[in-house]
Amino acid sequence: MYSEESRKKTLIAWKKFINDSPVEKHLVRDIIFKSWERSKKYGIDPYYENPKILSDDALRIRISERKDLIQTAKSYLENLYSFVKGSGFYVVLTDEEGYMLSIMGNPDLINEATSATTSVLGCCRNEKVIGTNSIGLCLAINEPVQTLGAEHYLKSHHRWTCSAAPIHDDKKEVIGSINITAAHTNVQPHTLGMVVAAVDGIEKEMKMKKTYNEMDLMNQLLTQTLESLSFSIIIINENGTIKHINQIALNILNISQLNESTKNINNIFNFSPYKEYLLSTKKNIIDTEISINTGNGVYDCTMSVSIVSKNPDKIDFLVITLKDIKTVRKLVNKMIGSQAKFSFENIIGKSKNIKTAIQLGKVAAAASSNVLLLGESGTGKELFAQSIHNESDRKDCPFIAINCGALPRGLIESELFGYEAGAFTGAKKEGLPGKFELANGGTLFLDEIGDMPYDVQVSLLRVLQNKEITRIGGKHSKKIDVRIIAATNRNLEECTYNKSFREDLYFRLNVFPISIPSLKERKEDIRILSTYFLSKNSLSIEKKIIGIDNEANDYLEKYSWPGNIRELENIIERALNICDGEYIKSTDLPDYIITSINTADIPQFSFNQNCSIQSVEEFLIIQALKKNKGIIKKAAEELGINRRTLYNKLNKLNISYDIYRE
Secondary structure, rough: OOOHHHHHHHHHHHHHHHOOOOOOOOOOHHHHHHHHHHHOOOOOOOOOOEEEEEOOHHHHHHHHOOOHHHHHHHHHHHHHHHHHHOOOEEEEEEEEEOEEEEEOOOOHHHHHHHHHHHHHEOOOOOOOHHOHHHHHHHHOOOEEEEEEEEHHOHHHHHOOEEEEEEEEOOOOEEEEEEEEEEEEHHHOOHHHHHHHHEEEHHHHHHHOOOOOOOOHHHHHHHHHHHHHOOOOEEEEOOOOOOEEHHHHHHHOOOOOOOOOOEEEEEHHOOOHHHHHHHHHOOEEEEEEEEEEEEOEEEEEEEEEEEEEEOOOOOOOOEEEEEEEEEHHHHHHHHHOOOOOOOOOOHHHOOHHHHHHHHHHHHHHHOOOOOOOEEOOOOOHHHHHHHHHHHOOOOOOOOOEEEEOOOOOOOOOOHHHHHHHOOOOOOOOOEOOOOHHHHHOOOEEEEEEHHOOOOOHHHHHHHHHHHHOOOOOOOOOEEEEEOOOEEOOOOHHHHHHHOOOOOOHHHHHOOOOOOOOOOOOHHHHHHHHHHHHHHHHHHOOOOOOOOOHHHHHHHHHHOOOOOHHHHHHHHHHHHHHHHHHOOEOOOHOOOOOHHHHOOOOOOOOOOOOOOOOHHHHHHHHHHHHHHOOOOOHHHHHHHHOHHHHHHHHHHHHHHHOOHHHHH
């Protein structure tokens, strides 16, 4: 209780302060004395009330702007008053500036208090207006406070004791206060604690309401976002129950609304295998092609599934996206022009050479090093490149192919590295990403790398070393993560010697070389391949061709196949169109295949007195190439000349060393 002795001491201190006399520190609390000093500085007359009261319109506006605070605080004010009802107390709610927004208490007590104009609704209780008081002081120091009798700066307030605490928002900013006022003779030590508890409840409830409102807004935003997407979205829980499905998905799946028969995903299509995969791998599914039977027919699409879970051992929700396959392919073809369609299972053959190449390809797929595919034209180097990509951990990422020998010299750099807007005449105004950017995260297949211009090789080497590209006309580099698979039918080692290919780029690419055997090196596969091409191409013609007769097969196996597998497929397709029986016969094959079988590859040289030096030289060079299987370095050593001299003689005599390679 506030004792009479304490009241007298405080009153003595107040009188001394008002009269500018020294005040002993033991007579008044420090926070009260400092508030008195501020009050005097503000020019407040302690004997005269000069209230600041809002007009009715201004008060209505202020109450409207703080309706959330008032509505939240109402129940706490009522609860607080229920504890002090009948004890001579009244409760006040103010805003952050100290304007009174609500008063609750005994009517007689309120009338007594409001007879002083500083205690009516809309009146300002700020310290700068009426000096030291519990509301103004708690707002000034941002702490709960109790002012007792003569601690008030205004003499008319000495009959009251007030307990107030500031209210904060979620950012710890002051937004108001609660105050309990009673006659100074009724003060209780626990009164301030009751106010603090009420304020704590108000702050927590307002924070909770704000969180709920933000969640509601986010839910609305999420719903609108899902409805604005151009593809289907389905969200399910761990039991397969659909928790959300956008309108596009409902339309495509021919569902008017969710009901008992459609509320589970497995009633729409068999999702169980995909869920089992997710449970076993804990990895998301990305663009898996599936077909769904709907009331409108079969819907071919790509499906992606993302796991939403707090616990790694449990799936809480799955977000399923379905994209129309036609739209996806159209977009992919528009952006990159190709995709990896083949795998090692598509490589036909049982020969030792092709099996060795496939095994090396699978080893390469498991690694991340650059791969160099070596082989003649038509051996299926791109088929190997796609297979390596599809067996690697990049299989779900882009596979971009570019033929380095087919592009004009002036375009290859812009195709590889892209260009910025206005980089050169004819450039698209928005610029264009290059193949490296489009392949980011995936694989870039550089076909016919041996035909790449020498100056472009410098730029390519820089990209491979730094793993970043700069568009033509661009100022900033971009980090890229691309695996390179290169292919060539040239001997790059010899190209580096004759300076048509950079040696440093060759070593950068030649990390994992794989030789793709030519068809003449895997003749035991010719019948298998012929049967496969027969079956594949017969679907497009209206003929019933059973197979290839033995004589035709013999000719196919004896032919040298300079065009390799590509040539074989073309010949089988031609024979299918010409054939007029159930079997392809030798007469259905091109004449040059039949005649070439009986022609010697290289005639035996016969020395006589009429032999020219050039003919002898040609014979010796050919014999050296044959003996050393087309390897220039070894052939030159056997002939006793250097490689440069041998290259010059080959060009002069029009001799190709490639035909002697095995």
